[in-house]
Amino acid sequence: METDRLVIAVDGPAGSGKSTIAKRIADILGLEYIDTGAMYRALTLKVINEGIDSKDTESILELLQTTSIYFKDNHIYLDGIMVDDKIRKNIINKNVSNVAKIKKVREKMVEIQQKLSKSSNIIMDGRDIGTVVLPRANFKFFIIASVEERARRRYKELIEKGEKDISYNQILTEIKRRDKLDSTRKISPLRKSPESYEIDTTNKTIDQSINEIIDIIKGGN
Ligand code: DC
Secondary structure, eight states: OOOOSSSSEEEETSSSSSHHHHHHHHHTTTTTEHHHHHHHHHHHHHHHHHTOOOOOOHHHHHHHOOOEEETTTTTEEEEEEEEEEEEEGGHHHHHHHHHHTTTHHHHHHHHHHHHHHHOOEEEESSSSIIIIOTOOOOOEEEEEHHOOOOOHHHHHHHHHHHOOOOOOOHHHHHHHHHHHHHHHSSSOOOOOOOOEEEEEOTTHHHHHHHHHHHHHHTTOO
């Protein structure tokens, strides 16, 4: 376990609320926040912009060689351009699992994530943070919610961002498909590590979930 710094791993499926929760906890406890999903999303954005099929592993690996992805002041940059909004589009949601299952893509992202975690007190969210990226984290949380609730949240988020031509049922189907891809892939599938605290956000407000987590961290158990 880390002793000189506070390192927190947060994992969970799409729409579980993990990013919202991790961001707020970072603010409350003064930690650096790293959204690892944003990194896979940024690469997926480039794949789409370049007209590459998200299943074309060879072309994606070639693209990876000349791609720079980094965070600055809590924003995500792709080849020097801030892409916070562009990576949240539904076309990215649809393709990101294909990109994220490629072994060499994961190796590169994990390497960057582990480097980022070395210097400060940090909270990082994703799918494999507690299991692969930060196995020595002081606290690990696994955030869940029913698939219907997660689809409702994602649908609302997309509508609020102005996406048209989407329906709740379509989003529900997509989330189920993504859950399956993320949890059955060969490398670093979405999995709860035995020492993780499971937090079910289905019938809770964000504040209730956050308080539950802060109590665990402050309790030190
Ligand atoms: O958390 P998110 O929806 O922004 O993640 C986008 C995709 O990236 C998701 O389908 C799974 C993948 N991902 C991953 O494989 N490993 C991570 N550590 C984070 C995200």
